[in-house]
Amino acid sequence: xxxxxxxxxxxxxIDQHGRDASRLIPILQAVQTEYRYLPEEILTFVATSVGVxxxxxxxxxxxxxxxxxxxxxxxxxxxxxxxxCHVKRSMDLHKSICQKLNLRDGKDSTSDxxxxxETVNCLGACGLAPAMVVNxxxxxxxxxxxxxxxxxxxxxxxxxx
Amino acid sequence: MNLAVLGxxxxxxxxxxxxxxxxxxxxxxxxxxxxxxxxxxxxEEFAGALEGSHLKAIVELVKEQKGVYVSKTxxxxxxxxxxxxxxxxxNVFYTRVKPKDVRDIVETTLVKGEVLHRLLYTEPNxxxxxxTAAEIPFYQRQHRFVLSNCGLIDxxxxxxxxxxxxxxxxxxxxxxxxxxxxxxxxxSSGLRGRGGGGxxxxxxxxxxxxxxxxxxxxxxxxxxxxxGAFMDMGIMEGNPHSVIEGMIVxxxxxxxxxxxxxxxxEYPLAVKRVRKAITDAYxxxxxxxxxxxxxxxxxLNVMEGAGAFVCGEETALIASIEGKxxxxxxxPPFPSQSGLWxxxxxxxxxETLSTVPLVVMNGAEKFRSVGTSSSPGTKTFAVTGHVVNTxxxxxxxxxxxxxxxxxxxxxxxxxxxxxxxxxxxxxxxxGPSGGCLTKDHLDLPIDFDSLKTIGAMVGSxxxxxxxxxxxxxxxxxxxxxxxxxxxxGKCVLCRxxxxxxxxxxxxxxxxxxxxxxxxxLEELAVTVQRGSLCGLGKTAPSPVLSTLRHFRxxxxxxxxxxxxxxxKCKALKIFSVDAALCEGCMRCxxxxxxxxxxxxxxxxxxxDPTICVKCGxxxxxxxxxxITGDKQ
Numbered sequence: 112x113x114x115x116x117x118x119x120x121x122x123x124x125i126d127q128h129g130r131d132a133s134r135l136i137p138i139l140q141a142v143q144t145e146y147r148y149l150p151e152e153i154l155t156f157v158a159t160s161v162g163v164x165x166x167x168x169x170x171x172x173x174x175x176x177x178x179x180x181x182x183x184x185x186x187x188x189x190x191x192x193x194x195x196c197h198v199k200r201s202m203d204l205h206k207s208i209c210q211k212l213n214l215r216d217g218k219d220s221t222s223d224x225x226x227x228x229e230t231v232n233c234l235g236a237c238g239l240a241p242a243m244v245v246n247x248x249x250x251x252x253x254x255x256x257x258x259x260x261x262x263x264x265x266x267x268x269x270x271x272x
Numbered sequence: 273m274n275l276a277v278l279g280x281x282x283x284x285x286x287x288x289x290x291x292x293x294x295x296x297x298x299x300x301x302x303x304x305x306x307x308x309x310x311x312x313x314x315x316e317e318f319a320g321a322l323e324g325s326h327l328k329a330i331v332e333l334v335k336e337q338k339g340v341y342v343s344k345t346x347x348x349x350x351x352x353x354x355x356x357x358x359x360x361x362x363n364v365f366y367t368r369v370k371p372k373d374v375r376d377i378v379e380t381t382l383v384k385g386e387v388l389h390r391l392l393y394t395e396p397n398x399x400x401x402x403x404t405a406a407e408i409p410f411y412q413r414q415h416r417f418v419l420s421n422c423g424l425i426d427x428x429x430x431x432x433x434x435x436x437x438x439x440x441x442x443x444x445x446x447x448x449x450x451x452x453x454x455x456x457x458x459x460s461s462g463l464r465g466r467g468g469g470g471x472x473x474x475x476x477x478x479x480x481x482x483x484x485x486x487x488x489x490x491x492x493x494x495x496x497x498x499x500g501a502f503m504d505m506g507i508m509e510g511n512p513h514s515v516i517e518g519m520i521v522x523x524x525x526x527x528x529x530x531x532x533x534x535x536x537x538e539y540p541l542a543v544k545r546v547r548k549a550i551t552d553a554y555x556x557x558x559x560x561x562x563x564x565x566x567x568x569x570x571x572l573n574v575m576e577g578a579g580a581f582v583c584g585e586e587t588a589l590i591a592s593i594e595g596k597x598x599x600x601x602x603x604p605p606f607p608s609q610s611g612l613w614x615x616x617x618x619x620x621x622x623e624t625l626s627t628v629p630l631v632v633m634n635g636a637e638k639f640r641s642v643g644t645s646s647s648p649g650t651k652t653f654a655v656t657g658h659v660v661n662t663x664x665x666x667x668x669x670x671x672x673x674x675x676x677x678x679x680x681x682x683x684x685x686x687x688x689x690x691x692x693x694x695x696x697x698x699x700x701x702x703g704p705s706g707g708c709l710t711k712d713h714l715d716l717p718i719d720f721d722s723l724k725t726i727g728a729m730v731g732s733x734x735x736x737x738x739x740x741x742x743x744x745x746x747x748x749x750x751x752x753x754x755x756x757x758x759x760x761g762k763c764v765l766c767r768x769x770x771x772x773x774x775x776x777x778x779x780x781x782x783x784x785x786x787x788x789x790x791x792x793l794e795e796l797a798v799t800v801q802r803g804s805l806c807g808l809g810k811t812a813p814s815p816v817l818s819t820l821r822h823f824r825x826x827x828x829x830x831x832x833x834x835x836x837x838x839x840k841c842k843a844l845k846i847f848s849v850d851a852a853l854c855e856g857c858m859r860c861x862x863x864x865x866x867x868x869x870x871x872x873x874x875x876x877x878x879x880d881p882t883i884c885v886k887c888g889x890x891x892x893x894x895x896x897x898x899i900t901g902d903k904q
Contacts, residue, residue: 136595137576139578167596174598175578175580177579178578194736194750194751195499195500197499197750198747232499232758234304235539236304236305237351237502237656238354238663238664239351240656242308249304250308251305
């Protein structure tokens with residue numbers, strides 16, 4: 112039953128877009144908003160529904176950086192590494208957050224799936240470099256200390272909840 | 273005069289009357305920058321603060337009444353000192369406004385009519401206090417033409433756009449002008465594409481106009497992928513109707529009846545505002561069937577990007593709208609011949625489209641009166657990096673780098689943000705496709721052609737200013753890493769070449785390079801330029817070639833002497849202990865992961881450079897600043 116319900120929602124999304132293969136990107140965006148990532152079985156399902164090969168859907172899903180085939184942590188931290196942020200040493204923010212969360216060797220999600228830490232090319236908040244965004248909330252003019260503090264506050268909030 | 277225009281006159285008259293009846297209008301900047309700094313909380317605070325006073329708060333400007341109307345605006349450009357609040361009619365300009373300041377503003381300025389001095393802007397170089405925005409050098413030295421309504425009008429209120437003569441240009445071309453006439457007007461204005469290449473807009477339109485066929489498309493390219501650029505975002509957030517109006521004019525010029533606004537998904541606010549603007553325009557009958565009482569119909573949709581820099585390239589963007597991987601295809605055929613779904617399509621940048629209504633209303637002659645003869649008009653730049661004032665600025669084309677950096681942006685700063693007037697090293701213009709400008713170019717007039725002669729380009733207008741502490745090799749590496757990861761993979765030379773170039777730059781920065789490395793790097797750069805299909809690959813080597821041209825000595829220092837002149841390349845540092853400062857606390861010795869530090873408690877420590885892996889842990893942990901990473 113659980114599985115069926117899962118596909119029902121995908122059906123709705125595909126129908127909203129008229130089962131049109133040229134609407135593939137908006138369909139995948141809506142699916143990802145729903146599940147927070149693109150599960151592989153759903154990609155195959157979408158492919159069959161709009162009448163293209165699963166390889167093509169997989170190709171599109173892996174081409175664009177906003178699509179992800181892996182589940183993301185509850186808090187999605189994206190450190191801006193646009194030029195303006197980069198020259199204001201945004202990678203130091205990234206480094207100290209990874210240190211704080213003990214993320215090593217290219218791992219970007221914590222084992223409890225609370226955080227995923229990534230970099231993003233430009234948020235357009237260049238006037239406030241360096242910047243980072245946690246889920247929808249944007250923070251600007253950061254220092255590594257302040258960035259770690261923000262992460263720490265979230266951890267405490269979660270522990271209290 | 274047609275019915276639509278008569279309707280506009282009434283809308284305008286009513287709006288102006290409603291605005292006149294107000295005692296005050298408060299403009300709160302709601303561009304991305306100010307929102308990040310909490311301007312929404314400031315906006316909300318006004319409602320509560322006004323309630324506590326005897327002033328009447330007006331939530332929606334729907335009828336003539338006395339009171340205070342608080343409205344949101346798009347980006348006012350000076351993001352760094354946000355949130356920005358302007359009080360009309362006095363034009364008092366408050367900066368860094370926090371929610372707790374709102375009550376004070378209401379009591380002092382709105383009730384008593386006095387200026388609240390602590391929130392005014394002080395110009396840091398001359399310590400001059402500015403009451404209005406017009407007194408601030410940042411605004412004074414700009415020429416705000418395309419951005420003139422950004423930061424003034426409420427971007428979510430179509431009536432206010434109409435009250436500022438909006439949609440009159442669209443009405444004019446739909447009702448009174450033939451397609452050919454529109455193309456001729458734009459061609460004679462000399463308007464060139466603001467997205468990068470500077471191709472004449474009128475020529476592009478004319479190519480699409482003469483194509484046979486019923487179905488044609490207009491696409492607005494809002495996929496502003498250049499990291500460090502946010503001009504298009506500013507326009508889409510601050511004046512979305514001007515973009516729609518530009519698209520209506522374009523659609524009339526080529527007989528297109530459908531269009532797309534392709535917006536980068538990293539700009540959620542721009543997506544939201546453009547969507548709302550389109551819905552409102554439909555409601556007023558400005559989009560859809562037989563607009564402005566003419567035969568012309570135009571339907572407009574928003575397409576959100578999904579995060580691929582290459583989609584800023586026309587053919588890749590088309591592939592993306594068609595639901596495919598955003599890979600470019602060879603030109604010709606040009607999109608204006610065979611574009612979206614094989615139909616003639618014109619793709620224009622946001623800023624270009626936003627300029628179009630102004631050209632139609634003011635005429636070609638007036639438009640040409642600003643800028644240079646080959647590049648008329650103005651250009652917006654996103655000035656960021658090591659400057660006193662970062663933000664969105666608009667200058668006439670032909671302005672010099674000195675005007676922008678020292679005039680508008682207030683000069684150079686150190687890494688900590690302190691003014692350092694002689695600290696200028698270079699400015700990267702045009703992002704990862706552009707090149708760097710040095711102090712020799714400070715007085716060069718910037719336009720589309722002048723920059724090409726020195727191996728750079730205006731690009732979309734991102735201008736990142738760097739101070740003397742910036743390592744140019746690492747700047748080149750940063751852009752190389754960007755284009756390498758954004759290469760779509762279609763052309764071998766772009767896909768593999770950029771990867772190898774990145775590896776060579778890593779060799780240089782990590783001390784593995786020989787003199788041959790520079791030669792290979794240069795050869796490869798030229799090959800990648802020649803062997804790539806689209807703009808991404810063709811321009812990917814530009815940052816490397818231009819830094820090599822202007823800062824070759826810096827590359828050579830890295831290669832020959834294994835020395836980074838700015839001390840930024842960690843792998844080239846040699847860590848050592850200053851015996852005079854060392855207290856012998858053993859802290860660094862305990863932290864060193866490879867045991868490179870010797871010396872007992874109370875004695876000065878020593879670092880063995882043959883064991884040291886240059887991780888920098890000792891330097892970070894030393895409380896006495898006894899460890900340096902400078903080459904001796």
